[in-house]
Amino acid sequence: MAEPLRVALLGCGVVGTEVAQRLTTHAEAYAERIGARLELTGIAVRDTDRTRAGIDPALITDDAEGLVGRADIVVELMGGIEPARSLILKAISHGASVVTANKALLAEHGADLLAAAVQAGVRLEYEAAVAGAIPIVRPVGESLAGDKVQRILGIVNGTTNYVLDKMDSEGWEFDDAVKKAQELGYAEADPTADVGGHDAAAKAAILANLAFHTPVSLSDVYVEGITAVTAADVARAKAEGYAVKLLAICERLEQADGSDGVSARVYPALVPHEHPLASVHGAFNAVFVESEAAGELMFYGQGAGGAPTSSAVLGDIISVARRRVLGGRGQSEPSNGALPLLPIDQIRTRYHITLDVVDRPGVLSKVTEVFASHGVSIETVRQKLAPVDGAGNDGAERAELIIATHLGAESALAATVKSLEKLDVVNAVASTLRVEGLQ
Numbered sequence: 001m002a003e004p005l006r007v008a009l010l011g012c013g014v015v016g017t018e019v020a021q022r023l024t025t026h027a028e029a030y031a032e033r034i035g036a037r038l039e040l041t042g043i044a045v046r047d048t049d050r051t052r053a054g055i056d057p058a059l060i061t062d063d064a065e066g067l068v069g070r071a072d073i074v075v076e077l078m079g080g081i082e083p084a085r086s087l088i089l090k091a092i093s094h095g096a097s098v099v100t101a102n103k104a105l106l107a108e109h110g111a112d113l114l115a116a117a118v119q120a121g122v123r124l125e126y127e128a129a130v131a132g133a134i135p136i137v138r139p140v141g142e143s144l145a146g147d148k149v150q151r152i153l154g155i156v157n158g159t160t161n162y163v164l165d166k167m168d169s170e171g172w173e174f175d176d177a178v179k180k181a182q183e184l185g186y187a188e189a190d191p192t193a194d195v196g197g198h199d200a201a202a203k204a205a206i207l208a209n210l211a212f213h214t215p216v217s218l219s220d221v222y223v224e225g226i227t228a229v230t231a232a233d234v235a236r237a238k239a240e241g242y243a244v245k246l247l248a249i250c251e252r253l254e255q256a257d258g259s260d261g262v263s264a265r266v267y268p269a270l271v272p273h274e275h276p277l278a279s280v281h282g283a284f285n286a287v288f289v290e291s292e293a294a295g296e297l298m299f300y301g302q303g304a305g306g307a308p309t310s311s312a313v314l315g316d317i318i319s320v321a322r323r324r325v326l327g328g329r330g331q332s333e334p335s336n337g338a339l340p341l342l343p344i345d346q347i348r349t350r351y352h353i354t355l356d357v358v359d360r361p362g363v364l365s366k367v368t369e370v371f372a373s374h375g376v377s378i379e380t381v382r383q384k385l386a387p388v389d390g391a392g393n394d395g396a397e398r399a400e401l402i403i404a405t406h407l408g409a410e411s412a413l414a415a416t417v418k419s420l421e422k423l424d425v426v427n428a429v430a431s432t433l434r435v436e437g438l439q
């Protein structure tokens with residue numbers, strides 16, 4: 001058996017607690033798998049006075065810097081940008097390998113951190129940063145490295161999937177579902193990162209980097225969250241044969257000159273009930289990958305929560321520990337390709353537009369003229385006489401039009417909605433949702 005490896009844990013919250021407990025309870029098994037014992041030397045936290053069930057109080061410290069300076073492996077589970085970034089850089093400069101679940105940090109500073117790891121000849125692993133327990137970072141980054149990834153459609157945020165699912169299947173209110181997701185340990189310290197789509201956008205940036213070998217950071221990702229999604233949207237979608245899902249989409253797109261570009265984006269979308277992503281319930285995540293040679297692949301599992309996320313973190317710890325015992329090269333070079341990043345208006349998608357309109361002859365033709373003027377082709381139009389607002393309106397003078405478009409340019413679709421908003425016969429554009437996952 002090789003010399004023990006000193007492990008420093010930064011953070012003892014939802015995920016850190018599970019990691020610390022398993023490092024203790026499974027110590028013998030891990031030692032056999034690695035060929036060296038893992039010695040947990042300390043756990044850095046903000047509040048040292050709190051008692052933590054199942055954690056040896058002697059390990060708790062507020063001296064994160066000191067801990068990092070004496071470690072072979074640093075496990076960063078604090079979250080946030082600083083001091084996580086500086087501590088990871090310090091660990092790397094001391095020759096320690098690093099494991100992190102911090103997608104926000106990786107999406108903003110991943111390139112610098114990976115370059116520092118390459119320089120120092122150490123590993124930086126982050127399987128837990130995308131879709132929690134699901135092995136997806138290694139499959140996309142390594143297993144599919146010889147293939148050509150065309151598209152990734154992912155439900156990569158457990159909180160928002162939980163919220164949308166509860167609204168859909170049990171009629172919960174948005175705020176109640178968010179609160180429950182917080183209690184269950186799915187949400188970020190600030191849940192606006194979840195509901196605003198930024199957590200999913202960070203994961204989209206990480207996946208796009210790996211899939212397209214091109215640097216993509218958080219600011220390159222177009223983001224819409226789920227805060228504008230209403231119970232009426234979810235109910236209407238269900239009646240029309242769709243589930244509303246917050247999707248992270250990474251796509252290789254052909255540009256006008258025939259060369260490839262990359263789009264990374266996050267928005268709530270209608271997914272047809274027949275698509276496998278529509279059956280992903282609760283805080284589960286799923287990542288649907290389409291590539292040239294492999295075809296379609298689906299990765300499914302628990303995307304949030306302490307225990308599931310600890311599985312990915314522990315796998316990374318064992319992987320970097322084995323590497324230290326066996327020797328060998330450190331981090332491989334980060335993405336250095338140069339596919340251009342395409343703005344949202346260059347993608348092609350489908351819209352479902354729900355209009356609250358005046359119910360009188362000639363309205364439909366006025367509405368369809370707007371679509372035609374923007375070169376947008378309509379697939380179906382449904383009209384309901386029921387009132388849109390459900391607030392005592394008898395429906396006599398108002399109707400709801402649900403218009404599904406064919407595939408079209410985002411720029412034309414968005415311009416169509418703007419024109420519809422100005423049309424005198426349109427009381428309101430009640431909802432606009434993109435449709436994804438149709439063949």
Ligand SMILES: NC(=O)C1=CN([C@@H]2O[C@H](COP(=O)(O)OP(=O)(O)OC[C@H]3O[C@@H](n4cnc5c(N)ncnc54)[C@H](O)[C@@H]3O)[C@@H](O)[C@H]2O)C=CC1
Nearest residue numbers: 011012013014015044045046077078079101102304305309
């Ligand atoms: N909770 C989840 O389901 C998942 C979380 N993650 C990521 O894992 C990381 C940790 O998440 P959670 O465990 O949920 O967070 P948490 O908020 O429950 O725990 C954070 C821990 O870090 C400590 N900490 C924070 N700032 C510190 C500082 N400046 N100095 C010392 N200690 C500090 C806190 O005292 C606490 O022990 C985050 O990057 C998060 O995005 C990733 C996948 C899933």
Ligand SMILES: N[C@@H](CC=O)C(=O)O
Nearest residue numbers: 157158159186187188
């Ligand atoms: N807040 C995140 C946690 C995992 O990454 C989520 O809800 O998915």
Ligand code: NA
Nearest residue numbers: 127130132134
């Ligand atoms: Na993962």
